[in-house]
Amino acid sequence: MAITGTHVLLYSSEPEALRAMLGAILGTRHVDVGGGWLIYALPPSEVAVHPADGIAQHQFTLMCDNLSATIRELKAKGVVIKTEPHEERWGVHVILGLPGNCDVMLYEPRHAIAAGN
Numbered sequence: 001m002a003i004t005g006t007h008v009l010l011y012s013s014e015p016e017a018l019r020a021m022l023g024a025i026l027g028t029r030h031v032d033v034g035g036g037w038l039i040y041a042l043p044p045s046e047v048a049v050h051p052a053d054g055i056a057q058h059q060f061t062l063m064c065d066n067l068s069a070t071i072r073e074l075k076a077k078g079v080v081i082k083t084e085p086h087e088e089r090w091g092v093h094v095i096l097g098l099p100g101n102c103d104v105m106l107y108e109p110r111h112a113i114a115a116g117n
Contacts, residue, residue, distance in 0.1 A: 006045050008060050012100025021098055024077045025062070046113065060104055067092050067108035074106075 012018040019038045023030065028041040043063075064070040071081055071094065080097035093107035 006042070006047070007039075008042070010060060010098075010102055010104075012098070012102045014100030017099035018102055021077075021079065025074060025079060025096075044113075061093075062096070062104060062106045063113075064106060064108055067094065067106070070106065070108075 010018060010022075016036065019036070022040055023038070026040050026042070028043070030038045030040040032038055046063075067085060071085075074096065075081060082095040082097040082103065085092050085094055089110075091107045091110040093105050096104045096106050098104055
């Protein structure tokens with residue numbers, strides 16, 4: 001297969017702060033491609049397709065094995081948790097408020113993981 005991974009773009013009015021926060025959240029290696037533009041390694045990923053009316057929107061979501069424990073860790077790193085945990089048939093999730101108006105969902109899957117974790 002020619003596809004070897006994914007590349008996600010997040011847009012923020014505070015890109016430096018968001019890059020720093022992602023480093024704290026992900027804890028993965030990164031490369032600086034010049035001028036402070038950091039690209040972080042991501043853990044295994046998955047993609048799903050949802051129906052859309054009109055202009056399609058895309059969403060970046062982080063996954064974890066234990067939502068309660070991950071929330072505690074992220075709060076200790078200064079991450080804002082904007083919502084209470086919400087149960088769905090596919091898992092439980094919260095919304096993280098990241099720098100520059102960049103809200104990201106964090107969820108604990110309750111389904112078989114396609115990436116094989």
